Amino acid sequence: MADAVARPAEYVGFRDAAAAILTRHEGAAALDAFGFADVYADGAHDLRPAYAFLEAQGFRGASTPALGLLPLAGALDGRLAGAPLFGAPFGSSSLVAVPGLTPGATVVVDRPGSGLVAVADPAAVTRGAPSPAADDYLAVLDPDPAGLVPVVPDDEAEALRERIVVRARLGAAAELLGLTDRLLTDAATYAGQRQQFGRTLASYQAMQHLLAWAATDRHQLTCLFDIAVERSAAGPVDPELARAVKAMAGRVFHSVAQTAIQVTGAISFTWEHSLNRLHQRGMALDQVAGSSADLVAAIGRQARTEGVIPELFTLAGSLPAT
Amino acid sequence: MQEPGPGDLSQEDLAGFADRFRDWIAAFSAELAPLLTVHSDYDTRVRDARAMRRLLCEHGWGRAGWPEAVGGLGGSILHRAVVTEELFRAGWTGPTVFEHLEIVAPTLVRFAEPDFAAAVLPSFLDGSRAWSQGFSEPEAGSDLAALRTRAVRDGEDYVVDGAKIWTSWSKWADWCLALVRTGTPEERHRGLTMIAIDLSSPGVEVRPIRQANGTDELAEVYFTDVRVPAGQVIGEVGRGWAVAMFLLAHERGTLSWLRHCAFRQWLTPSTKIMREDADRQLGDVVLQLAGVRAAAVELMQRAAAGAQLGPEAAFNKLLMTRTEQNLFNLLRETDGARIALPADTPEEVLQQQEYLFSRIVTVYGGTQQMQLITVARHILGLHDG
Ligand SMILES: Cc1cc2nc3c(=O)[nH]c(=O)nc-3n(C[C@H](O)[C@H](O)[C@H](O)COP(=O)(O)OP(=O)(O)OC[C@H]3O[C@@H](n4cnc5c(N)ncnc54)[C@H](O)[C@@H]3O)c2cc1C
Numbered sequence: 001m002a003d004a005v006a007r008p009a010e011y012v013g014f015r016d017a018a019a020a021i022l023t024r025h026e027g028a029a030a031l032d033a034f035g036f037a038d039v040y041a042d043g044a045h046d047l048r049p050a051y052a053f054l055e056a057q058g059f060r061g062a063s064t065p066a067l068g069l070l071p072l073a074g075a076l077d078g079r080l081a082g083a084p085l086f087g088a089p090f091g092s093s094s095l096v097a098v099p100g101l102t103p104g105a106t107v108v109v110d111r112p113g114s115g116l117v118a119v120a121d122p123a124a125v126t127r128g129a130p131s132p133a134a135d136d137y138l139a140v141l142d143p144d145p146a147g148l149v150p151v152v153p154d155d156e157a158e159a160l161r162e163r164i165v166v167r168a169r170l171g172a173a174a175e176l177l178g179l180t181d182r183l184l185t186d187a188a189t190y191a192g193q194r195q196q197f198g199r200t201l202a203s204y205q206a207m208q209h210l211l212a213w214a215a216t217d218r219h220q221l222t223c224l225f226d227i228a229v230e231r232s233a234a235g236p237v238d239p240e241l242a243r244a245v246k247a248m249a250g251r252v253f254h255s256v257a258q259t260a261i262q263v264t265g266a267i268s269f270t271w272e273h274s275l276n277r278l279h280q281r282g283m284a285l286d287q288v289a290g291s292s293a294d295l296v297a298a299i300g301r302q303a304r305t306e307g308v309i310p311e312l313f314t315l316a317g318s319l320p321a322t
Numbered sequence: 323m324q325e326p327g328p329g330d331l332s333q334e335d336l337a338g339f340a341d342r343f344r345d346w347i348a349a350f351s352a353e354l355a356p357l358l359t360v361h362s363d364y365d366t367r368v369r370d371a372r373a374m375r376r377l378l379c380e381h382g383w384g385r386a387g388w389p390e391a392v393g394g395l396g397g398s399i400l401h402r403a404v405v406t407e408e409l410f411r412a413g414w415t416g417p418t419v420f421e422h423l424e425i426v427a428p429t430l431v432r433f434a435e436p437d438f439a440a441a442v443l444p445s446f447l448d449g450s451r452a453w454s455q456g457f458s459e460p461e462a463g464s465d466l467a468a469l470r471t472r473a474v475r476d477g478e479d480y481v482v483d484g485a486k487i488w489t490s491w492s493k494w495a496d497w498c499l500a501l502v503r504t505g506t507p508e509e510r511h512r513g514l515t516m517i518a519i520d521l522s523s524p525g526v527e528v529r530p531i532r533q534a535n536g537t538d539e540l541a542e543v544y545f546t547d548v549r550v551p552a553g554q555v556i557g558e559v560g561r562g563w564a565v566a567m568f569l570l571a572h573e574r575g576t577l578s579w580l581r582h583c584a585f586r587q588w589l590t591p592s593t594k595i596m597r598e599d600a601d602r603q604l605g606d607v608v609l610q611l612a613g614v615r616a617a618a619v620e621l622m623q624r625a626a627a628g629a630q631l632g633p634e635a636a637f638n639k640l641l642m643t644r645t646e647q648n649l650f651n652l653l654r655e656t657d658g659a660r661i662a663l664p665a666d667t668p669e670e671v672l673q674q675q676e677y678l679f680s681r682i683v684t685v686y687g688g689t690q691q692m693q694l695i696t697v698a699r700h701i702l703g704l705h706d707g
Contacts, residue, residue: 004701005620005634188702203706205691208698212640215697219637220613223620244612251609293602300605307593309586312612315403316337318619 004219007226014052022060027100030064037083040073046233047167051174058178061278063137065100067175067288071167072108075160079151080118084108087119087141088168088289094142097288098122101139108151109143110161116152119143134271134280138288166242168289170228173242173249177218177225179282180249180256183275184214187260194265207263214259221245221252227318241312243295250292253282325349328386331397333626339397340404343383347412353377358413362671364537368494371418375449378405384447392431393444398626399428403579403618410583415672417580419452419491424576426453426499429569433516433557442497442518454495454521456486456543457566464692466501466566467511471545473502475552480504480517482525482548488686492541493530496521499569500545501562514562518554519545535678568630573687575635576625578642579618585611585649588676596656607652610645617641633700636693643683643690650680 003012021033031037031053039049050070057064068085076084087096087109096109107119119125119141127140152160188211191202201207228245231237257279261268268275286292303309326345330338347354357374361367378384387401388394402424410416417423427446430439445451462469471484482502492498498519505513521528525548530538557565589607596604617638625631654661654677661677664670684690698704 004637005624188704191704200705202698202704205695205706208702208704209691209694211702211704212694212697215702216637216640219634220617220641223616224612227616227619244609247605248609248613251606296605296609297602298605299608300601300603301598303604303608304593304596304598304601307590309589309593309608309611311586311615313616313619314337314340315400315407315619316340318616319333319336319623 003222004215007222008230011048011052011226011229014049015056018049018053018056019060022056022062026062027064028102030062031066031069036064036066036069037073040070043074045235048229048233051170051229051232054171054174055178055181058175058180059182061179061182061274061281063100065102065105067099067168067171068101068105068107070171071164073167075164076108076116076151080106080108082106084118084151086164086168087143088172090138090140091287091291092294095127096141096143097138097284098141099138099288101126107141109141109148110157110164111148112161113154114148115150115154115157116160117148118151120147120149135277135284137281138284162239163236165289166237166239169242169246170225170232170237172285172288173221173225173245174229176249176253176282176285177221179278179285180218180221180253182278183256183260183282184211184218186275187211187214187263191263201263210259210263214256217252217255221248224248227313231313231317238312240310243290244299244310244312246290247292247295247299250286251296253286254292257282325381328382328395328397328401331386331395331401333398333400336400336404339386339401340408343405343408346381346383347408350377350381354412358415360415360668360672362668362675364418364539367415367418371416371420372449372452374409374414374417375420375447379448384449388427388443388447389431391436392427392439393447399424399576399622400626403622406580407583410587413587415587416584419494420449421577421580422453422455422491423447424580425569425573426455428572428576429499429516429565430518430556432568433565434518435553438518438553451496452491452494453497453499454489454492454541454543455569456489456492456498456500456519458488459485460487464689467514467563468507469501469503469514470507471500471502473504473515473517473550475504476549478552479549480552480555482517482519482545482550484545486543486545487540488531489528489541489543490539490686492521492528492543493538495528498526498543499556501566504559504562511563512560514566515559516556516562516565517550518556519548519550523548523550525549533679534682535675537675567632570688571631571633571635574639574693575618575621575631577687578614578638579622581642581646582611582614582618585614585646588653588673589649592653592656600652600656603652603655607645607649610641610648614638614641614645633696636688636696636701639687640690640693640697646680646683650677653677 025033071086084106085098087098087107090097107122111117125141125143194201225245228241326342357370385395387397459469473480473482500519504515525546527544529542531540532538661674664674
């Protein structure tokens with residue numbers, strides 16, 4: 001992945017290491033090779049390597065439970081055996097999405113009023129698709145209220161909610177950024193190779209402008225994302241910042257995907273084309289832990305009712321972690 | 323109580339610097355009040371902008387972030403950015419002609435003869451002298467390398483002949499940083515040189531142009547046998563293109579910080595009259611502002627670390643101008659009647675001026691199409707033909 005401007009060096013080191021691992025390993029094996037659990041072992045709070053892993057996972061289109069593990073990591077004080085996966089709200093219904101769900105895994109969901117609860121039998125409530133899915137990364141569960149087992153009571157869960165949501169949103173945004181990057185990279189490469197009228201597509205200004213807008217959108221997402229992730233190394237990330245990052249990740253993903261489809265032409269509209277699975281994965285990730293449409297509306301509502309245009313981060317506070 | 327001063331200008335203490343400046347603003351609220359009053363008349367705004375520069379320099383804040391060799395106190399662009407943001411938070415409507423400070427001054431610091439920079443920059447910082455930038459010509463718009471204004475060496479001087487157009491703020495400017503042809507037209511961008519012209523020189527004529535929004539920010543500048551000392555060449559003879567690209571990277575990049583501070587000021591009061599059905603549109607604009615802000619911080623951090631800004635500054639310009647237009651679209655859709663025919667207050671008139679200006683922001687400093695081509699060629703590596 002070629003970054004237009006240098007991104008934080010340490011983060012890029014982790015991301016590129018993860019990308020290399022993900023070419024050789026899938027699933028839990030990739031997490032082990034990266035040392036994913038070490039990132040948050042012993043209460044460590046610098047989660048930059050975890051976000052870097054997720055960005056690389058997005059770029060590679062790989063499937064691991066990383067995004068499911070991250071929100072709850074270190075939060076449950078051994079109340080459950082093993083490493084539970086977080087079932088994040090999916091869309092605006094009561095459905096939850098579990099990334100990289102494997103048989104036997106424990107799934108925990110947040111039910112305000114009841115607290116954090118475990119889904120007794122995830123396989124039994126996993127929504128089946130009527131036809132094969134392009135991407136099986138996200139399992140969507142429709143938890144039966146009767147089959148929920150209390151894990152953390154509501155009053156205690158309250159103290160955990162903010163960080164769970166922040167991690168789920170930044171994690172999903174990291175993956176969306178990786179997907180965005182991949183779609184843009186592939187589309188630009190394709191435009192440089194495919195010829196029409198005896199010239200490459202890349203030589204046409206109309207194509208250049210489409211791709212340049214996509215690169216511009218990707219740049220702003222990267223800048224905002226990097227500020228949030230660098231701050232995560234120093235302490236809790238402001239939930240409003242995490243919300244904006246997730247909202248922008250969804251918005252930018254959809255617009256870059258549309259550009260990639262336009263530039264690639266009919267071949268992109270085939271089941272097998274690599275773009276299809278990545279596109280559908282991004283569509284689903286946009287719905288995880290607050291869709292861009294809902295978050296954007298919430299951002300606007302808050303600005304209107306409070307009469308404040310949020311700054312989200314201060315200049316001094318956005319300097320890279322040292 | 324001791325007056326809060328800039329103090330430590332290390333990057334590590336940037337937060338402390340911001341605190342001290344906020345304290346100073348609070349302590350000097352009486353002196354600042356007249357300079358923060360909203361006027362729509364441009365001459366008055368320029369007068370106040372000069373006075374603001376003077377006040378800031380008297381107390382050190384206007385010199386923070388500039389090198390000591392040119393009358394500054396050290397520190398970096400990040401310190402300047404803090405001062406800008408805090409002034410906007412306090413209700414400022416902007417620096418008018420001194421927007422050029424962030425564009426022209428870094429270019430002079432980087433490329434001018436040290437003696438010349440040390441001689442002219444202190445009076446730019448303190449608001450007593452203003453600069454304009456003369457690149458465009460009637461026959462050289464996007465194709466800047468087609469420009470024809472000539473400079474011919476004659477003894478210790480260059481003699482300049484030709485005409486510039488769209489030279490922002492030259493009505494109030496004392497200097498023009500002009501891109502001129504010292505080589506042949508066939509040499510295109512390789513035959514260009516940057517030179518600083520004193521606008522009070524014999525043979526200079528400035529003719530203001532009334533803009534569509536009623537202000538006369540723009541002007542034509544005519545040069546007839548204007549003698550300019552050779553020491554005022556900025557950078558090397560024949561290497562003016564590199565100087566212009568440096569300047570334009572600042573115009574496209576660092577300006578986005580200043581402008582986004584202004585955008586927040588424009589948007590905030592309008593939230594009071596927005597309706598619920600505009601929430602998503604407002605949310606989108608807020609999000610775009612966050613993108614402009616984040617990209618500006620990224621760019622300024624690199625500049626502060628000594629990096630030379632390049633084609634990637636086109637990202638900042640594209641983001642800034644798209645946001646500016648969307649923001650003013652939202653304001654128009656919220657209260658279009660007042661934007662169409664402002665009636666009651668200077669704020670309304672100013673809002674209409676800015677609305678109209680927002681329509682042309684995708685033209686100045688290199689059009690949107692040129693920025694997109696820059697990204698496509700120099701960042702994505704896409705090629706013509
Ligand atoms: C408010 C304002 C302030 C300005 N201030 C200054 C200043 O201080 N100093 C200064 O030197 N200049 C200044 N300018 C001038 C500015 O730099 C030029 O207007 C700009 O470079 C475009 O030139 P043009 O207006 O002649 O448009 P043209 O170059 O004629 O372009 C017209 C349209 O054609 C498009 N176009 C042109 N060539 C191509 C191409 N190859 N491919 C695709 N599309 C193309 C353009 O994108 C544009 O949409 C200012 C302009 C404005 C509006």
